[in-house]
Amino acid sequence: MSETKKCSLILALDVETREEAFAMLDRLGDSLEWVKIGLQLFTAYGPDFVREIADKGYKVFLDLKLYDIPNTVAKAVQSISTLPVQLLTLHASGGGEMLEWANKARADYAPNLDLLAVTVLTSMNEAQLHSLNIKASTEAQVIHLANLSLNAGIQGLVCSSLELNPLRARFGQNPIIVTPGIRPAGSSADEQKRIMTPHAAACAGSSYIVVGRPILKADDPAAAAKAIQAELV
Ligand code: C5P
Numbered sequence: 620m621s622e623t624k625k626c627s628l629i630l631a632l633d634v635e636t637r638e639e640a641f642a643m644l645d646r647l648g649d650s651l652e653w654v655k656i657g658l659q660l661f662t663a664y665g666p667d668f669v670r671e672i673a674d675k676g677y678k679v680f681l682d683l684k685l686y687d688i689p690n691t692v693a694k695a696v697q698s699i700s701t702l703p704v705q706l707l708t709l710h711a712s713g714g715g716e717m718l719e720w721a722n723k724a725r726a727d728y729a730p731n732l733d734l735l736a737v738t739v740l741t742s743m744n745e746a747q748l749h750s751l752n753i754k755a756s757t758e759a760q761v762i763h764l765a766n767l768s769l770n771a772g773i774q775g776l777v778c779s780s781l782e783l784n785p786l787r788a789r790f791g792q793n794p795i796i797v798t799p800g801i802r803p804a805g806s807s808a809d810e811q812k813r814i815m816t817p818h819a820a821a822c823a824g825s826s827y828i829v830v831g832r833p834i835l836k837a838d839d840p841a842a843a844a845k846a847i848q849a850e851l852v
Pocket residue numbers: 631633657739740741742777778779799800801809811829830831832833
């Protein structure tokens with residue numbers, strides 16, 4: 620445990636409008652380094668919004684969970700290479716060829732970008748996997764897709780914090796692993812079911828924790844962000 624690398628906080632900027640987003644960032648001040656922009660704000664405001672966030676000094680995790688034929692995903696990575704984005708997600712279940720093409724586009728156009736493969740969505744349970752004709756357990760499927768992704772050259776994974784131990788045991792300390800579903804002790808779980816505290820996730824080998832509502836809904840978001848960061852060191 621003492622060998623674990625530094626774990627950083629990423630704010631999931633899950634608000635409805637650009638105005639709300641900037642008001643929240645103003646309240647957070649300099650308590651934060653990373654912002655995750657998801658589908659909601661990206662589809663509403665597009666690349667300009669990404670540039671605006673980066674212009675304010677934040678590192679950007681663009682969570683678009685790309686999934687399409689290899690050529691289309693590679694072209695999307697090429698387009699995103701023109702944006703100030705440090706982390707970008709795609710679905711591991713798009714397959715090895717899609718992952719390889721995406722990573723080739725990354726290497727050619729955005730060598731400083733890290734791609735993160737989403738294995739099994741935390742909203743999926745085993746019954747839902749079975750409904751897709753996937754007979755494996757959730758953990759076996761996560762390991763399988765993680766292996767596929769890392770063999771394709773992808774830099775990291777997004778997974779539930781409860782999958783950190785088996786993934787680190789199998790793949791070592793090198794892959795970036797990003798974990799949502801984080802809740803400080805005593806805060807509401809909301810609808811998240813498989814949760815961990817920031818400290819426990821950092822100890823289990825998370826590279827980045829993604830936290831939304833515990834910060835966004837706090838009376839003092841900056842204090843909430845700082846308290847979470849204090850748990851990571
Ligand atoms: O508010 P909360 O901390 O639950 O937000 C978690 C963030 O992480 C949300 O943006 C959510 O979409 C994202 N996420 C997740 N589970 C995944 C992948 C992403 O909760 N498997």
